[in-house]
Amino acid sequence: MFRINENYLQLNESYLFSAIARREEKFSALHPEANIIRLGIGDVTLPLPPSVIKAMHKAVDEMAEKETFRGYGPDQGYGFLREKIAEIDFRQRGTDISPDEIFVGDGSKSDTGNITDILGEDNIIAITDPVYPVYLDSNVMRLGNSSKIMLLSCGEKNGFLPEMPSQRPDVIYLCYPNNPTGTVMNRTQLKQWVDYALENKSLILFDAAYEAFIRDREIPRSIYEIEGAKKCAIEFRSFSKNAGFTGVRCSYTVAPKALAARTAAGGEVLLNSLWNRRQSTKFNGAPYIVQRAAEAVYSPEGQQEVGEMVAYYMRNAEMIREGLTQKQWTFFGGENSPYIWLKCPGGMDSWTFFDRLLEERHIVGTPGVGFGSKGEGYFRLTAFNSHDKTAEAVKRIKGWEL
Amino acid sequence: MFRINENYLQLNESYLFSAIARREEKFSALHPEANIIRLGIGDVTLPLPPSVIKAMHKAVDEMAEKETFRGYGPDQGYGFLREKIAEIDFRQRGTDISPDEIFVGDGSKSDTGNITDILGEDNIIAITDPVYPVYLDSNVMRLGNSSKIMLLSCGEKNGFLPEMPSQRPDVIYLCYPNNPTGTVMNRTQLKQWVDYALENKSLILFDAAYEAFIRDREIPRSIYEIEGAKKCAIEFRSFSKNAGFTGVRCSYTVAPKALAARTAAGGEVLLNSLWNRRQSTKFNGAPYIVQRAAEAVYSPEGQQEVGEMVAYYMRNAEMIREGLTQKQWTFFGGENSPYIWLKCPGGMDSWTFFDRLLEERHIVGTPGVGFGSKGEGYFRLTAFNSHDKTAEAVKRIKGWEL
Numbered sequence: 001m002f003r004i005n006e007n008y009l010q011l012n013e014s015y016l017f018s019a020i021a022r023r024e025e026k027f028s029a030l031h032p033e034a035n036i037i038r039l040g041i042g043d044v045t046l047p048l049p050p051s052v053i054k055a056m057h058k059a060v061d062e063m064a065e066k067e068t069f070r071g072y073g074p075d076q077g078y079g080f081l082r083e084k085i086a087e088i089d090f091r092q093r094g095t096d097i098s099p100d101e102i103f104v105g106d107g108s109k110s111d112t113g114n115i116t117d118i119l120g121e122d123n124i125i126a127i128t129d130p131v132y133p134v135y136l137d138s139n140v141m142r143l144g145n146s147s148k149i150m151l152l153s154c155g156e157k158n159g160f161l162p163e164m165p166s167q168r169p170d171v172i173y174l175c176y177p178n179n180p181t182g183t184v185m186n187r188t189q190l191k192q193w194v195d196y197a198l199e200n201k202s203l204i205l206f207d208a209a210y211e212a213f214i215r216d217r218e219i220p221r222s223i224y225e226i227e228g229a230k231k232c233a234i235e236f237r238s239f240s241k242n243a244g245f246t247g248v249r250c251s252y253t254v255a256p257k258a259l260a261a262r263t264a265a266g267g268e269v270l271l272n273s274l275w276n277r278r279q280s281t282k283f284n285g286a287p288y289i290v291q292r293a294a295e296a297v298y299s300p301e302g303q304q305e306v307g308e309m310v311a312y313y314m315r316n317a318e319m320i321r322e323g324l325t326q327k328q329w330t331f332f333g334g335e336n337s338p339y340i341w342l343k344c345p346g347g348m349d350s351w352t353f354f355d356r357l358l359e360e361r362h363i364v365g366t367p368g369v370g371f372g373s374k375g376e377g378y379f380r381l382t383a384f385n386s387h388d389k390t391a392e393a394v395k396r397i398k399g400w401e402l
Numbered sequence: 403m404f405r406i407n408e409n410y411l412q413l414n415e416s417y418l419f420s421a422i423a424r425r426e427e428k429f430s431a432l433h434p435e436a437n438i439i440r441l442g443i444g445d446v447t448l449p450l451p452p453s454v455i456k457a458m459h460k461a462v463d464e465m466a467e468k469e470t471f472r473g474y475g476p477d478q479g480y481g482f483l484r485e486k487i488a489e490i491d492f493r494q495r496g497t498d499i500s501p502d503e504i505f506v507g508d509g510s511k512s513d514t515g516n517i518t519d520i521l522g523e524d525n526i527i528a529i530t531d532p533v534y535p536v537y538l539d540s541n542v543m544r545l546g547n548s549s550k551i552m553l554l555s556c557g558e559k560n561g562f563l564p565e566m567p568s569q570r571p572d573v574i575y576l577c578y579p580n581n582p583t584g585t586v587m588n589r590t591q592l593k594q595w596v597d598y599a600l601e602n603k604s605l606i607l608f609d610a611a612y613e614a615f616i617r618d619r620e621i622p623r624s625i626y627e628i629e630g631a632k633k634c635a636i637e638f639r640s641f642s643k644n645a646g647f648t649g650v651r652c653s654y655t656v657a658p659k660a661l662a663a664r665t666a667a668g669g670e671v672l673l674n675s676l677w678n679r680r681q682s683t684k685f686n687g688a689p690y691i692v693q694r695a696a697e698a699v700y701s702p703e704g705q706q707e708v709g710e711m712v713a714y715y716m717r718n719a720e721m722i723r724e725g726l727t728q729k730q731w732t733f734f735g736g737e738n739s740p741y742i743w744l745k746c747p748g749g750m751d752s753w754t755f756f757d758r759l760l761e762e763r764h765i766v767g768t769p770g771v772g773f774g775s776k777g778e779g780y781f782r783l784t785a786f787n788s789h790d791k792t793a794e795a796v797k798r799i800k801g802w803e804l
Contacts, residue, residue: 001603002572003522004663008676015682043473053466056691057459063649064455071445071648106508106651106686113684117543120405137683141519170404201403246473247465247690249508261406274410280417281539282515284508288649289458290689 007144016370037393039381040364044244049305055296059289070288075280077104081291084298095224105251106286108209108238113138118274126150126169128162130371135173153374168200175207180371180380181341182333184219197232204233212242212310214336230256243297243306250294316390317383323394338383361396409546418772439795441783442766446646451707457698461691472690477682479506483693486700497626507653508688510611510640515540520676528552528571530564532773537575555776570602577609582773582782583743584735586621599634606635614644614712616738632658645699645708652696715740718792719785725796740785763798
């Protein structure tokens with residue numbers, strides 16, 4: 001009989017957010033009157049900014065006329081968008097990235113999940129714990145629960161940043177600002193990893209989906225701000241959280257042309273060419289309308305509008321931080337990130353705290369253990385709800401006698 | 403040093419359509435006055451139908467208001483679309499497929515390319531020759547130029563349909579109506595393959611991207627019209643060609659719940675669950691606006707509009723067929739398919755014919771050899787241009803003295 005990829009059998013059956021949804025549904029069924037506030041999943045709540053809406057209507061109208069209709073676009077993304085990204089996200093911030101180093105995608109989940117396609121199966125893969133589950137799952141899908149997957153513990157004593165690995169990994173996933181812990185790496189810390197990768201000829205897969213939330217000028221917004229990073233890192237960016245595109249679907253991957261690998265035969269191959277081949281074989285580009293929407297984010301109005309959205313969410317993060325500070329709970333993040341990572345009070349485990357927060361305060365969050373075993377005893381709150389609901393949630397927490 | 407997936411080095415460097423574009427550019431530079439007619443790439447030319455445009459504007463407006471804004475949708479697609487697909491594409495045609503057997507994607511290139519993720523690496527994979535390059539390339543990416551890839555020759559004597567393999571394959575790719583040959587399988591022929599797969603416990607990956615072009619009632623539009631197919635086949639469908647969505651990006655995959663595989667340990671696993679896990683880990687759903695656009699295709703107006711679009715293109719196919727018949731050239735397809743597969747006159751090879759057709763008649767088509775070695779000596783023309791240009795191309799061919 002034909003054979004399936006049995007590595008899938010080693011994955012956890014149920015995805016974290018489905019498990020949360022089921023518990024919430026069960027609670028709601030028993031308590032239909034409860035006014036539940038959701039600070040769980042990292043989904044945005046503000047509508048799309050006006051300049052994005054305008055650009056989308058215009059693009060839809062173009063698709064209605066023979067003269068302006070667009071069929072297949074470039075698999076890598078339209079030039080109009082790749083040029084804006086290169087100019088505004090990189091060159092204007094002093095980093096020289098060219099449009100042909102940028103690949104427009106349909107979301108960072110796809111991009112970070114599919115990147116394994118171009119990697120060999122004999123690499124040692126380092127992944128932080130706790131972690132955004134896609135890095136781990138996409139590698140288990142290829143390798144099974146293999147000794148090739150190395151978990152880098154991120155604990156409280158190190159401010160939830162990973163320590164340097166004792167054994168050399170080939171590939172290192174880093175995500176800063178971090179999901180789920182909300183922690184960031186400053187220039188010195190990130191430079192250590194770039195230097196390590198250069199010295200050890202490792203590849204860094206850098207997820208910068210939350211860079212728009214960085215307030216502190218000392219925190220790099222792109223790994224390419226660190227010298228040498230173009231020779232060792234691929235960066236992933238998303239329009240989901242800064243511009244509210246979780247339902248619009250647009251992202252990009254940066255594969256610098258300076259990033260080469262050596263083949264078994266001793267030749268050199270550019271990761272840019274490999275990713276280009278992957279995308280042109282298994283992807284047909286993001287929708288034209290979506291790419292016009294993303295382009296609008298880079299207009300002066302768009303930049304102002306998304307800046308205001310980010311500021312809105314960061315006000316929520318501030319409210320949560322103030323509340324937790326008054327409560328004298330230990331927490332991380334929320335300063336340069338929409339995520340607050342709190343230590344469950346009284347030594348509770350993550351799911352016990354989840355259940356009590358839901359049952360006693362009608363608030364849904366995300367149990368830290370869902371992101372990895374080192375997340376046990378911690379809990380993630382997000383800043384993506386409205387001011388009113390966030391304020392109400394903070395009030396409920398403050399008045400909570402545990 | 404970290405290692406790349408070296409199977410990529412075994413892929414052909416340049417993709418067929420880039421090679422064509424380069425030759426066309428070179429010719430245009432030398433002959434800027436030439437009025438080139440493109441019957442090459444299978445891209446649509448008619449704008450989106452009015453009901454689709456209307457639905458997209460409405461969806462964009464919803465994204466502008468807090469109350470109707472949509473963030474993350476279900477990874478598998480919205481219920482409103484999956485229900486319409488199940489009802490109109492299947493149940494109303496007598497096939498019982500349920501919404502949870504349908505996975506909305508962003509294009510058949512992604513779906514047919516990514517499906518290999520859930521398959522084991524020890525399968526023997528049968529692929530027709532000539533073939534849509536994605537099936538072959540996505541397997542070379544996993545397996546290299548391995549003996550595990552079995553090519554099924556499709557030649558003129560068998561009407562460009564594959565003969566039954568002499569050795570048992572585990573996985574069989576079939577695409578009908580076929581790209582590139584435009585040939586179709588009738589019920590009896592398709593039943594032979596379903597019976598073969600059931601008997602041999604093989605999996606059929608059935609690409610039905612062109613089903614809307616079927617005119618003959620004897621030709622099945624879905625493999626599930628054949629008894630037992632739900633136990634052995636995954637089907638891929640696209641909105642690209644019937645509804646003009648090549649730049650909108652929407653597709654779906656049907657993974658019936660009756661389709662199970664046996665694991666090495668003797669357990670049973672549903673391919674529906676595996677594909678669900680793949681998509682929820684590495685894909686975040688098609689954009690909300692795009693899914694509303696696809697939904698509109700199923701409205702009474704939408705159905706009529708896409709029917710007219712398909713009829714428009716099929717009128718082109720008819721013109722080409724009439725012209726080639728008068729010319730007394732041998733050809734296949736064009737009756738239930740937008741592709742016409744012609745035998746290069748005078749025993750010319752595919753690229754010689756390409757060059758002469760471009761240079762002497764200013765028409766761009768696709769060399770058959772680009773789809774596999776058995777395509778050598780053949781040539782693909784598409785019905786996706788306008789009536790005027792297609793008529794002009796036919797006139798040029800008819801007046802051609804070779």
